[in-house]
Amino acid sequence: AAQQPPAAAPAPSPAFPAQGGAAGDDGVIPWKPPTADVFFAAAQAAQGHPAPLGRRLAARLIDTAVLALVTLAVALPLWSTVTDHIDAKVEAAKQSGRQVTVYLVDGTTAPVFLTILAVVLIGGGLYEVLPTLKWGRTLGKKLCGLRVLDIESHDTPETAQAVKRWLVYGVLGVVVVGVVNALWCVFDKPWRQCWHDKAARTFVASEAAAD
Template sequence: MPQQQSPAGRPGGPEQVVPWRPPVDDPFLRAAQRQARPAGLGRRLGARAVDGVLTAAVAAAVAFPFAGPSADHFREQVEAAEQAGETRQIWLVDGTTGVYLAIVLGALLVFGLLYEVLPTARWGRTLGKKLFGVRVLDIEEQDTPSFGAALRRWLVYGLLAPLGVGVVNVLWCLFDRPWRQCWHDKAARTFVARGTEESGPLG
């Protein structure tokens, strides 16, 4: 009588079970590996310090030619009041110095658009963020933010920075979860990530 074989092909042997192995190309695994992680406070402060120094340098360079004329104008106002023997209120910002201030603010606005907004919308980073290996990403798309989001992010930061709450805004990412957002990130629905893929001149 012929000997009965098991389905595995071995006579009388137990049926072998092939262990499950994950597919070589797992899309869910690749998506998890690409998931961006929020950057730490040290990297973010370092990047912001570089950007802040560059912005301050541009502001100083633009304002320097107006420093002397502004001082002379203020001195003339004081001397005119003394000669007239009047007690009058002299404003630091008037029709003359206001023009100088408007020129400086306009230059900073143009610089911010060229240095902060456009590179953030195009590559997700400025020079400071490039040096410290961080990148601004949209929360939902996990990609560079739109121009409108980048503009909104920069404007909110710029408005809060001169105020006392600007410090709270920067430190807010220490307590925020899970994306460690500052207030300007929440306004733009972005977060600052580390270890992301690089592309472009600032990538």
């Protein structure tokens, strides 16, 4: 008997994707769902962008105002001790009839100045470090929609990073180099880091991009 030719393989159905993403019989490439979450990828890409400088300045001004109010609340009751003591020294110098140098810092005023400095460094450290560890942002940054992130993991900074960030910022501010530190982010690329960010390996991002 004559042998029958082998049956041809059935053509792929248009309802299912052709192997390798090829088009079906009707020339239409079937839709395939994306293997990656496009929304997550877009958010992840946006996460790496540093925050606008104007919002960073506004956040820093708010945080500085809060710290200044706390410092004034502590300093004002103590300041009368300083002024009264200096006035007494000046009056004594006048009464002596001799030219006398009146020093502002002595055994009476030094403890007051050290107390005020401790409030700035320790109080400011608590204000900056604790919220940064918990939420990645201070009050000023929250109001301005900013967040401090680790430069590599893009996550909330760890304790050592947050402490180092504040110490560099606070010490530079005390020795009046803080202005240069704060302005450094204007010229820095690509992360717009200040010196305290470079020391802590952090950067400031927009909160929308960080979420």
